[in-house]
Amino acid sequence: MAYVDQWPMQRMFQQLPDSAGRNLVDVEKENYARHQPVPEKIVQQVGYPGFRQVGEKSSGNFWLLVQHADAHPDFQRHILKLMLPEVKRKNASPVNYAYLTDRVAVNAGQPEEYGTQVMYEGVGTPAVKAKSKSLRDPAHVNQRRAAIGMEPLENYLDMMTKMHIEMNKPKSAAP
Numbered sequence: 001m002a003y004v005d006q007w008p009m010q011r012m013f014q015q016l017p018d019s020a021g022r023n024l025v026d027v028e029k030e031n032y033a034r035h036q037p038v039p040e041k042i043v044q045q046v047g048y049p050g051f052r053q054v055g056e057k058s059s060g061n062f063w064l065l066v067q068h069a070d071a072h073p074d075f076q077r078h079i080l081k082l083m084l085p086e087v088k089r090k091n092a093s094p095v096n097y098a099y100l101t102d103r104v105a106v107n108a109g110q111p112e113e114y115g116t117q118v119m120y121e122g123v124g125t126p127a128v129k130a131k132s133k134s135l136r137d138p139a140h141v142n143q144r145r146a147a148i149g150m151e152p153l154e155n156y157l158d159m160m161t162k163m164h165i166e167m168n169k170p171k172s173a174a175p
Helices: 004-015 025-033 037-045 056-067 072-090 094-105 138-147 153-168
Strands: 118-120 127-130
Touching: 037 056, 037 072, 056 072, 056 094, 056 153, 072 094, 138 153
Parallel strands: none
Antiparallel strands: 118 127
């Protein structure tokens, strides 16, 4: 499911069309909706699937499906509550927790904690998605990021800029 979740985004990043001629953004949304019942069922059956229960890769794949469940904000908030004690027990990724925290905040119109959600104003001009006025205590964001093993916000935005520019670079014609 994680592969299917990421496939449309990877095609867009590579500037490749869908082989069936579908709009890849629509394919993404359809995949997210189709996958949603699975993480809900997992939580009902076993609670939060942490590293010790399912392994690091499977736990990360579960988180990815939750991260993209924007149409289900109550579920995302529920996972944050389940995830926090697991992060403290080193049974879940603090970085993934940061991304989900910011995703939930942005979708609720609240300030981000870590500045993980970015938007672009034209090609190559990133901004924290919620902009500086919505980044809680911007002067200390890098301390919060460092506390969970993330790079400084400036480095992250630089990496995201380079990726965005590469993704939007015109494809050269084949010789």
